Amino acid sequence: MAVSASRARAINYSLIYLLVTLGAVVTFFPLLWTVSTSLKTVEQLVGTRIVLIPNPIAWENYVEIFRITSVLLNLRNTMIIVLCAEFGSLVMCSLVAYAFARIPFPGRRLMFTLLLSSMMLPGVVTLIPFFVMFDRLGWINTFLPLIVPRFLAHNPFYIFLMRQFFRDIPQDLSDAARMDGCSELGIWWRIVMPVSSPVLAAVAIFTFQFAWNWFLQPLVYLGGDKNLWTLSLGLNALKGEQGGPPSTHYQMAFSVLMILPMLVVFGVGQRYFVQGIVTTGIKG
Numbered sequence: 700m701a702v703s704a705s706r707a708r709a710i711n712y713s714l715i716y717l718l719v720t721l722g723a724v725v726t727f728f729p730l731l732w733t734v735s736t737s738l739k740t741v742e743q744l745v746g747t748r749i750v751l752i753p754n755p756i757a758w759e760n761y762v763e764i765f766r767i768t769s770v771l772l773n774l775r776n777t778m779i780i781v782l783c784a785e786f787g788s789l790v791m792c793s794l795v796a797y798a799f800a801r802i803p804f805p806g807r808r809l810m811f812t813l814l815l816s817s818m819m820l821p822g823v824v825t826l827i828p829f830f831v832m833f834d835r836l837g838w839i840n841t842f843l844p845l846i847v848p849r850f851l852a853h854n855p856f857y858i859f860l861m862r863q864f865f866r867d868i869p870q871d872l873s874d875a876a877r878m879d880g881c882s883e884l885g886i887w888w889r890i891v892m893p894v895s896s897p898v899l900a901a902v903a904i905f906t907f908q909f910a911w912n913w914f915l916q917p918l919v920y921l922g923g924d925k926n927l928w929t930l931s932l933g934l935n936a937l938k939g940e941q942g943g944p945p946s947t948h949y950q951m952a953f954s955v956l957m958i959l960p961m962l963v964v965f966g967v968g969q970r971y972f973v974q975g976i977v978t979t980g981i982k983g
Contacts, residue, residue, distance in 0.1 A: 730958070731751065732751070733951050733954055733955060733958070734951070734955055735750070735751050735752065735753060736947060736948055736951040737760055737761070737948055737951035737952035737954070737955050738753050738756045738757050738758065738760065738948075738952075739753040739757060739760075739948050740753070740755070740757045740948070741948070744947055744948055757948065760948050760949060760952045761952050761955075761956070763949065763952075764949060764952050764953055764956065767949065768933050768936070768937065768949075768953065769925070769928070769933060770930070770933060770953070770956070772926065772928075773928055773929055773930045773932070773933035774930060776842075776921075776927055776928060776929050776930075777910075777911060777929040777930045777931075779842060779846075780842065780845050780846065780910050780913065780917075780929065781906075781907060781910040781911055783842075783845075783846040783849055783850070784846075784849045784906050784907075784909070784910040785903060785906050785907065785910075786849070786850070787846075787848075787849030787850050787851075787852065787853065788849070788854060788857050788902050788903070788905075788906040789899055789902060789903060789906075791849070791850055791851065791852040792852045792854055792857040792858050792861060792902070793861050793887070793891075793892065793895075793899070794852070794887065795852045795858050796857075796858045796859075796860075796861035796862040796865055797861075797865055797883075797887045797891060799811050799814075799858065799862045800861075800862045800863075800865035800866045801865060801866075801870075801873060801883075801886075801887075801891070802883060811862075814855045814858060814859075815855060815859060817855050818855045818856060818859075822915075826915075826916075826919065829844070830919060830920075833920065838920075839920055839923070840920070840921060840923045840924040840927065841920075841927070842921075842927065844916070844920040845913075845916060845917065845920060845921075857902050857905070857906070860898060860901065860902060861895070861898055861899075861902065864895055864897075864898040865891055865895065868890075868891060868894060868895075872890050873886050873890060873891075876889070876890050896971060897971050899971075900968045900971030901971065903968065904964060904965060904968050907961070907964050908961060908964075908965075911930070911957070911960065911961060912931060912957075912961075913929065913931060914931040914932070914935070917929045917931065917932055918932060918935070930953075930957050931957075933953070934950065934953045934954065934957065937949050937950045937953055938950070
């Protein structure tokens with residue numbers, strides 16, 4: 700009986716590992732194909748055979764990217780938006796979340812319900828009204844439409860995520876700080892933020908991923924000025940003209956350059972990211 704039970708357990712583990720391995724292969728294959736295509740020549744692109752390891756390997760595609768595109772300028776513009784988005788998410792959204800979680804004020808429940816209700820609106824629905832408003836303010840072809848909403852705690856999901864985390868922090872910590880004469884702003888900065896690194900890391904990674912890959916809004920608000928283009932717009936401009944030589948290898952090389960920072964950010968903050976998603980507070 701013991702032998703059969705251990706054999707069944709081994710079979711179950713083997714099936715689980717097999718399924719996980721297949722899932723990893725399916726997930727990893729697009730990235731492998733992207734890297735492979737980025738190292739191909741034009742002749743290999745138009746060939747009929749499927750080749751994962753190109754021969755010869757065209758490392759010069761990555762050098763050519765810096766010649767035929769404004770990748771460094773696109774990187775600078777993207778980093779401006781990313782840093783502003785990170786500030787808005789980590790500072791402004793956390794202030795709003797702290798108020799909802801730790802400060803009782805009239806209408807708090809109603810305002811929080813309205814905030815959550817705004818998550819039901821697709822971004823495409825508000826795109827035209829926002830464009831008309833920003834156009835009348837004279838903000839088109841500037842970074843302001845992409846930056847100012849971030850400074851106004853625009854993201855209800857981040858606020859909800861941090862509020863749930865802040866609510867589980869022991870109230871005794873805040874009460875002790877108030878008895879010592881600490882203000883609410885001081886409690887937020889000295890008490891709440893230092894113990895909230897898991898949820899802050901999760902929000903930071905979410906924000907970086909979104910702002911780094913942001914395409915639609917930059918296309919709408921910055922599309923008229925190439926000097927303001929982000930990396931996603933620069934990648935989009937690499938599409939080959941109809942009837943011209945294929946540029947897929949350049950697109951894939953550009954894509955690899957965009958993927959690498961995301962892999963580094965997620966690799967560095969993975970532990971905090973997972974902890975921030977799984978937990979909703981600190982252990983008492």
